Amino acid sequence: MKKHLLILALGALSLAACQSTENGADSPSDSTALKAINDTTLSKHIAALASDDFEGRKPFTNGETKTINYLKTEFEKLGLQPGNGKSYFQEVPMVDIKSTPAANMAIKGTSGSLSLKYLDDFVAATRHVKDQVKVENSEMVFAGYGIVAPEYKWNDYEGLNVKGKTVVVMVNDPGFTDSTLFKGKTMTYYGRWTYKFEEAARQGATGVIIIHDTPAASYPWAVVRSGWSKSKLYLAAADNNSSRALMEGWMTQDMAKAMFKLAGKSEDLMKQAMKPGFKPVDLGLKLSLTINNTIKKSVSNNVVAVLPGTKRADEYIIYSGHWDHLGKGEAINGDSIYNGAVDNATGTAALLALADAFKKAKKQPERSIMFIALTGEEQGLLGSEYYGAHPLVPVNKTVANINIDAMQASGKTKDIIAVGYGQSELEDYLTAAAKKQGRVVVKDTNPSAGFYFRSDHFNFAKVGIPALYTETGDDNIEHGKAWGVAQKEDYTKNRYHAPADNFEPAKWNFSGMVEDLRLLFDVGYRLSNETTFPGWKAGSEFKAIREKSMK
Template sequence: MKFKFPLMLVLCGTLLFAGCSDQSKKQDDSLITGEEFTKHIAVLASDSLEGRKPFSTGEEKTINYLKTEFEKMGLLPGNGDSYFQKVPMVDIMSKPAGQLIFKNAKGSISLNYLDDFVAATRRVREQVSVQNSEMIFAGYGIVAPEYGWNDYDGLDVKGKTVVVLVNDPGFSDSTLFKGKTMTYYGRWTYKFEEAARQGATGVIIIHDTKPASYGWAVVRSGWSKSKLYLQAEDDNMSRAVMEGWITMESAKKLFTLAGVSDTLLAAAGKKGFRPVPLHVNSSITLNNTIKKSESNNVLALLPGTGKKDEYIIYSAHWDHFGKGEPIDGDSIYNGAADNASGTAALLELAHAFTQTKTKPSRSVVFLSVTAEEQGLLGSDYYASHPVYPVNKTVADINMDVLQPFGRMKDIIIVGKGQSELDEYAEQAAAEQGRTTRGEPDPSGGWYFRSDHFNFAKVGIPSMYIENGSVSVEHGEEWGEAQKKEYNDKRYHAPTDEYSSDWDLSGIVEDIRLLFDVGYRLSNETTFPGWKAGSEFKAIRDKSMGK
């Protein structure tokens, strides 16, 4: 196991701490050594937990492991007398009965499952069918009045299938929306939500690697397995019958059949674009295996010594994909980086807080949520069913994918510019001799891809950091290459596995930074806020009675 902490760094950290009269800002680095992290990730990323999929024996093993570790630390149950918060969900495995068919008077196209398309339904029915549904190209499928944009204006899509692009118009025109910084309107989840609001029977997203920020293999892998949804009173009958994706190659074949040019893809990003009927009908039948059950968020509490009714939340999702399509003979999706790493860091942080000489004034909650990989469901449920009052929750500090690339000179604040938590991270980074910056590719919509987003949606200031890119030992080009290798070869694949030769020095430094941010917040009397211009500021102001 590699840690690589030079003696000079340790001495400097000690001198900084010794020279700091405000004990609320920073604690001794010896509280976080990586030993706890190493112990926990070796278990969490092991084959014995079977990929940690909700509803599986892997879930039972995972959540009980977390509960036992919290108990060993002396932390209290975080939900009354329980360490668990039940999350009612439904597991649906949708399998096409055959091919996805596009047909008109000129001919037909038959697309193959996984290679050319993926499809599923949220409707809790053993079989659903879309037959001869008229198809319409609806641009980006966005209704955003604040940007003067409505792809559905004057369009009746009831009974029809809409075909839409991923991301938002700002990706190709920096003068639109937030330019290269993806808005929520660009997320695939939004596309499905809006199509359902408009009454569409089917919705198909055209995959494009650059605006999606991931390749078709990621879509294929994620949709080859069953999908989880929060249970709804109407059994999700208000959602579209079919939700899916097609490859860009398949989209071009569709346009050729429709007799329209693929220049429509560019035209969709121009103001004034109008939807285009394709005069093609789509048909598909989905057979569904349904299982209703409850998964679990796991949470533990360290009560504050003063302001016990104010809370700092550290969050990390414990789940991954379980077992899926075998790749090179390996069918267990261990999710070592994603997100055994964040969960192990959560346990290391919890241990550190229990070992502080001066305990925090505010209460600290350690929350490991379920079903992030299926659409941030565990954090969605917590945010809509909070155990601790939203207006008493100071901040959420989220951890998702900590990488073993060694120490970095920088750290990335995802969504930098949103909240005053930026300044907390900047101070903690400066004490480590590091710099902060925003994500290099904001068009990827990373701010909407992890659990902190659901806390933000209810107004709680939320922070999510990523590994920096400028390696202390190897430089920036090497650091970027490591990230690319992970995204290309290991992200959401069975190859995301833990190894005892991981260089944990950078992970340890990041955990220390997150500890310093949370410890400082836990001993203050003020609440950090959202910055002017943030879409979440008004929500927070209302919840705080401003």
């Protein structure tokens, strides 16, 4: 998920507070809470969390210990209760696996063979907690997008038995090339690479390989190569992940074309697979690959605090944000600490500011408010995935999730972006709150990239909980839209996931960040004093899950 930082001088917050009260406060008690969300509070926490002393906040390091204890202490100071019985911590068991495939992956056919070079032509790993795994002469099948989506009348595995076989599938979903299919350009979860691996495992495949395509994936091969060259953290499982495919990986578009040629098939099969009614194709090829692993098991922590509701304390609104970043790594310009000031010291500080605001509200919320600082987001949304599988409060009593990840420091905007627009009724709450501020809600500009599935709110959605994820808008009030877009691009190019993502208080303008947080407070505060539950909108892939859980 991309995170954005915009740079300006500090805004005058007294005016911001007055404007928020005039445009956005439901009542005088509301405005009292809103004033607790300010640049002083945010700056204090960001300065601490993004300092070198916290060592980049990577799980399993001294940086984690400092971070989670800092958050626990701050929640205690605010008078919030522990969220996990008597503890502020939810342990998240993980396993770190450094998979090292053989230098070459062999694909053999009756007319010849291919030797794919690791990193240049393919990447591969395994989730199986074993020192070594081998895929030997596994028959290869091209299964289109690798999607089973009954609501869209689409099943790439229909009539296909892939047990012991390796499936080759395409990235994204059919709507990417045909706007009449699925949700058109707005990617569904069926288009995410994580889903492809999950579905292949459900089908019993031994291996699964995704064909990379830059436009459809929304990132170049270099991103795949870099991400898969490192060790990966996974959630620990009782079966040591034996339920997953033995091998998961990607191949380049050029190698996919060479594979089809070796199989005596036209590469036009990929175009045919984009249309309804496509049937999987046995390629008549066999794949072999050995993967050696280095394994480490450990435990990280989500940090959880609760403000109990005054009337319906068994119903919860959850605010979330991930505390982790990348720790220490390759030095760039002499700096080797990846402090993650924007990504996501801002969102973590936001949780503390929101907790302070709810605590100070003259009229306390009728429903309980839970604040979760999540671990392992940078490793694949692991903390939220664990919470989804081990919720601390019942899913059918969880009203909504509001997730905060990488806030701008650029000044106010006329708009706010609802990532994955069209998913849930929470967007209606957001629209009402934005209107009070004289702002509008807009869609994310690149819905085919599937950003709705790339931050922690997704794992709440995955178990049916309506989830809202916003990004501060592009249309900067002082400098205009083009400037706002350019600043985001500059952050992504020069600071995102780099040591340069540092806290620079003299350059940061908190006024837009403050306004966005006050807006998100408004959404949660309204929800906390209602008796109804917001739902998913028609066409959402999460609607049926929610309806089932609420029975």
